[in-house]
Each structure stands twice: as C-alpha cells, then as structure tokens.
Amino acid sequence: MKLNYTVAAAALMMPLSASAEELVGYHGWSTTSEISALRVLIDAFEAQGNTWVDLAIPHESESNLGLINLITGGNPPNIFVESNPGVYRDLMAMGYGQPVTDLFNDTGVTENLPDAVLQSITVDGEIMKIPTGIHIDGMIYYNLDVAEAAGVDPAGWTSVDDMLADFDKVAEAGYMPIAVGGQSFQVGYLFHALVAAVAGPDIYYRMYQDQPDPTVFDEPAIKEVIELVRTFSELADEGSMNRSWSETTNLVITGQALMHLHGDWMKGEWRAAGKVAGEDFGCINIPGTKALSVTVDAFGILGGVDDETLAAELAWATIVVDPVNTAAFSANKGSSPIRFDAPADALDICNTVVLDALQDPTKGVQNPFNISDGDWHNSIWDVMFNFWSDPTMTSDEAIEELKYSYDAVFG
Amino acid sequence: MSTMTDNFVPRRKKRITGRSIAILAFLAMCAAFFCIPLYVVIVTSFKTMDQIRLGEIFSLPVTWTLEPWREAWSEACSGIKCEGVSAGFFASLKILFPSLILSLSVSSVTGYALALWNVRWAGTFMFILFMCAFVPFQIIMIPMIILTGKIGVYGTIWGVAVVHAVLALPILTLIFRNFYKDIPGEIMQAAIMDSGSFWRIYREIILPMSANIFIVVLILQITSIWNDFLIGITFGGLNNKPMTVILANTVISATGESSYNVDMAAALLTAIPPLLIYFVLGKFFVQGITAGAIKG
Structure with missing residues (x-):
C-alpha cells in the first residue's frame, strides 16, 4: 500500500x-x-x-x-x-x-x-x-471515380509496368493518367522515392549517405529509375512547368487526372476539398515497392x-x-x-x-535530407531537374552528370 | 522661370508614327507586366476554393465572395492564434512609429551636421557611411542580434526600431545631407551671427525648410518598414510580429493545404497601407525629389 x-x-x-x-x-x-x-x-x-x-x-x-x-x-x-x-x-x-x-x-x-x-x-x-x-515521400493518391470511369484498378497493380500499361486505357477514356508538377523539388522527391521503390534500400543507401558510393551510378537499376523519370516527364501536360504540388494534386481531386505520385501530405488537399479516403480517393505505395522513403x-x-x-x-x-x-x-x-x-x-x-x-x-529508408550532405542531394535535384526539362538528354548523360556532381562535391 | 521658357518647344501635331506605336506597345507591355499578375491576385481573392481548384486562373469568379477577405482579416491562422492579418496590422503600426521617429530624427540631424557644420573628418565619415549602405543586412545580422541582446532591447519594439534606424542611417543621411548642402551659406552665417546654437538653428530654421525632404524620406521609410520581414521577425520577439510575418505564416506552407483565395486577400490587405501613403503623399514625393534635384 x-x-x-x-x-x-x-x-x-x-x-x-x-x-x-x-x-x-x-x-x-x-x-x-x-x-x-x-x-x-x-x-x-x-x-x-x-x-x-x-x-x-x-x-x-x-x-x-x-x-x-x-x-x-x-x-x-x-x-x-x-x-x-x-x-x-x-x-x-x-x-x-x-x-x-x-x-x-x-x-x-x-x-x-x-x-x-x-x-x-x-x-x-x-x-x-x-x-x-x-x-511517405512517394505515394500514389488516385481518384476513385476516374479509376472507375477508365476501367482500371490501381490497387491491383503489382509493378510499375502494370501501372504504365494501364495508362493508355486512362488516356483513351479522356483523362490525364498522371499529374506531375515540373518543379525541382517535386522531381527531386519523385526521383529518390523511385530509387527507394524500384532500386531498393541497398542502392538507396549507397546513393544517399554522408559518403555516397561512387560505383552506385553504374547500377542498372539507377539507369532504370532515370528512364522511368523520363517516362513521367513525357506524360506531363502542357501546364506542368513550375506547377506546385498542391495545384497538381487538385488536377486529380477535380477528376482531370487519375493519379499523383508525390509525398503523402497530398492528403491535406484532399481533406480540404472535403474528400474521404477510401470513398473518393485511394492510396497505394508505388506498385511493387522495395522501400519507402520516410520523412x-x-x-x-x-x-x-x-x-x-x-x-x-x-x-x-x-x-x-x-x-x-x-x-x-x-x-x-x-x-x-x-x-x-x-x-x-x-x-x-x-x-x-x-x-x-x-x-x-527493411522497407523504410530515411529521407535524403536526414542522412546525406546538403550539397549532394541538391546537386542530384539539379541533375534530375535538368534531365526532366531537357527531352534530348539521355539517361547515360544524366548518369555522367551525377558522377560529375559527385566529383565536384566529394572529389 | 526664364530657363523654362527658353527650352519650351511647341509640340508638333499629333500623328501616329511607327515610333509612337512602338512606344505605346512598349508601355502597354510594361503595364501588362504588372497588371496581369495583379489581376490574377485580385480575382483569385474573390473566388471560391472550388473554382480555384479547377485551375483557370484568368477566369472571373463564377460566384463573387467576400468570405476570403473576411477570413484573411480576422480568422486566418498564424500559429495557434487565428486572428487573421488584423493582429499584425496593429503590431506593424506599433513598430512603424518608433522606427520612423528614431530613424528620421537621427538621420536628419546627422545630415544637417555633415552638410552645414564644419565637422572634422566629415568627408571620411560620409565615405564610410556611403560604403555601409552597400553592406547586406544578412551579413551583419548575427552581430546585431548579439549587440541588441547586450543592450537589452532584443525581442522588443525598441529592438526593431533601433535596427531600422541604424540600417536606414547611411542612405537617409545621404539624402538629408544632399538636401541641406544646397541651403545658401549666407543663411547659415546670418543664423550663427544671431548667436544661434546648433540645435536652435536646426529647430527654428532648418526644420521648417525641410517639409519636402521629410515627406520623401517618410514615404521611403514607411514603405521599407512596413514591408520588412526579416528585421521584424528577427528582433521583434514573441509579441511584436509585424503584418508581413502573419502574412508569411498564413501563406507559406511546405506540406499543408493552401487556400489561395485567403492568401491573395491577405497579401492585398498587407499591401494596402503603403499604397495608400503613395496615393495620398505621391504628389509631395515628386516635389521633394525634384526640389533636391533642381537646386543642385
């Protein structure tokens, strides 16, 4: 007592x-x-x-x-x-x-x-x-009405290829398959979210850390991710240049586009518009994701x-x-x-x-800001945004640029 | 006046020439450069969020609403206080007056002394002041924080006022000095002969002659103090956050949802006071500037 x-x-x-x-x-x-x-x-x-x-x-x-x-x-x-x-x-x-x-x-x-x-x-x-x-730095939020109208089921996608295969259907139904905003911040987040999801945690941590591993740029998975970024940039609509993430999300909210791949703070815009998760919009990880970048x-x-x-x-x-x-x-x-x-x-x-x-x-990796040198991920943003904005730049050239930036920052 | 008439050339008959078209086109472009964004800001502030989400930024509001303005003035949140930009309006006024009085009085007296009295090292002093006008505030911010902390005004209205006065000192002193140095030497000699002291001459002779230049400086200072963000936020402490800070809190959000209509209304509300000052005192501003210029 x-x-x-x-x-x-x-x-x-x-x-x-x-x-x-x-x-x-x-x-x-x-x-x-x-x-x-x-x-x-x-x-x-x-x-x-x-x-x-x-x-x-x-x-x-x-x-x-x-x-x-x-x-x-x-x-x-x-x-x-x-x-x-x-x-x-x-x-x-x-x-x-x-x-x-x-x-x-x-x-x-x-x-x-x-x-x-x-x-x-x-x-x-x-x-x-x-x-x-x-x-989560890269999640997919999609409009359930648009998915239904286009006859696709994002929740059923098991790989990025599944997703891309369905995009034609969405475009045929008269919707933008994916809403993207052409800002270096958004492209930078897209890139590291894809590195985590597609290339996996090992390669992610070789790329984003205090002292990155310079051999990581020769990994085929990095090239694959960069080419995926190109695919997304080609799907961009005319108004995408310098569009903020919130306006981009609103293309999905208002039913002009099927989905947006961005940080899950998108939810705030959906809720401000009076939409309910599971009724008006669905959320999934990047299909087949190997890791999620966590803020x-x-x-x-x-x-x-x-x-x-x-x-x-x-x-x-x-x-x-x-x-x-x-x-x-x-x-x-x-x-x-x-x-x-x-x-x-x-x-x-x-x-x-x-x-x-x-x-x-093993599935959660840390946001680059938390673990890597500021100069380093800023230069990755620069390279990827240049790549995004210049359709003539190849993935090999982007890799060369990354190597060049690596030498400039750590050399 | 004679110089005016000598230079007077009767205007030729108005004819539309290639040159006038070019000038008109250029001026129209300049005007559009400012007016189009302003138009977007104004119409957005009267739209509903439902319409804004559709993205057509140039269209007129389908339903005009004053709700965003009301929300921006009295409800928008800055931190956990949701009192709109009106809270900052009064804080800005509280900052404005001490800052104005301090910066105008210090710099006009300094300008007066440097222009009309034999001050030792005046040239060197002017040169140093002049150089100081080019030092960006950000470079000296941390030392100034320590200094104001040491004299015990950091985090108060007076901290903001002192920093505004000090930072405006170089350029305002230059303006006052250039205005005062054109006062004829005879006036000063007569004044000194009448046994006027430094302060008495300033008060009874110089100050009454300075209305024009005071209005110029007043307008410059009101605009810069009102529009200031960094000094207010750094030196004002907890309870003296100017309107610009409240505006920034309302508008800037990295990952939060944005209410563009409220943001635009808040921005317009914050911009109104200096705008009003320009409209009311604009005529004097031009007079004051040209008064200085012609006399030289």
Missing part, C-alpha cells in the same frame, strides 16, 4: 511541479490541418497546468536560421519543430541539446516505433527528436534548463508520443502515427497502407 501512495504522490507531484511552467513553442505551422493537429498536443499539455507560448515562423527551408537566431539573442524556445540532425549536433555542441533516449526507453516508446522512425530520430546514438508524424516530422526540446522547465519539456515529449495523441495528431495533420500501437479506429486506409509497409524493418 505504501508503495501505491508514493506512486500516487509522485503522479500528483508531476503535474503540480510543472504547473507554473510556461514553455515557448517554436514552429512553422499555420494551416487549418496543422493547427488542429498541434491543438491536440497543446490541449493535453495545458490540461496538466502548463502554458504554451506560441511562436510561429515559417521555416520550410532546411536551415533553421530562426532557431539559431533566437538562441544567439538569448531567447531560445523550449520546444521547436526541427528535423535536421545537423541542428541537433549544433545544439549539443552549444550545450543546449537534450536527449530523450532514457525517457523513451523507460516508457515503452522505443519498442513501438518503426525502425525507420527510430533511425530518423536518433542523432549520434542518442534519441534527440520527438517524432510527431510519418510522411519524420519532429520536435526538439531545449537542454541546459532548470529542473522544473526540463520536467515540463519532458512532459511535452511524453504527450507527443502518446499512442492516442499521435493518432489524433496525425488524423488532423494528414500524416501517419509514429507508433504501431496507435488505436486502429483512428487510422484511415492510407495510414494502414503506410504502417503495414513499415512493419517490415
């Missing part, structure tokens, strides 16, 4: 000790879906008596200058949205890093995370990031703070990775929960596709 009292007292103490805490949360979220997702976490946090002070500044680029500025000026935020491992290394070096390895191990979080998530949130052996949601959005917390603040920061971390919260967060944001044990009734069919695929630990 005595033990129980202690536990109860400790349980009471925790929120009490944190009750006076006011934490500054720095993020770049402002759309309806993002805010409603963040609200889930803030409500749970404030229910414990804490206060969230909101600091929203958009920081979509990979270098989070705002965060470093705030720290330099002596006003660092307690909680910040940040995925770039380099920032965590910088914070550690400045004495502001705060790992959550012990917390996650002790509270049974670690064992329920997909491998791809665990790898992504670990920086130099310590869990530094508090994952909020999973995004993990994450919070970091500030180290080097007093005990009360740290307790509140850790309380925040616990709230974020709670199975119910992560499911509710993802349902609002349009991502997938970061835990296998998230309540099943909170998942839509797209989440199920994602989590089922990630059950196989």
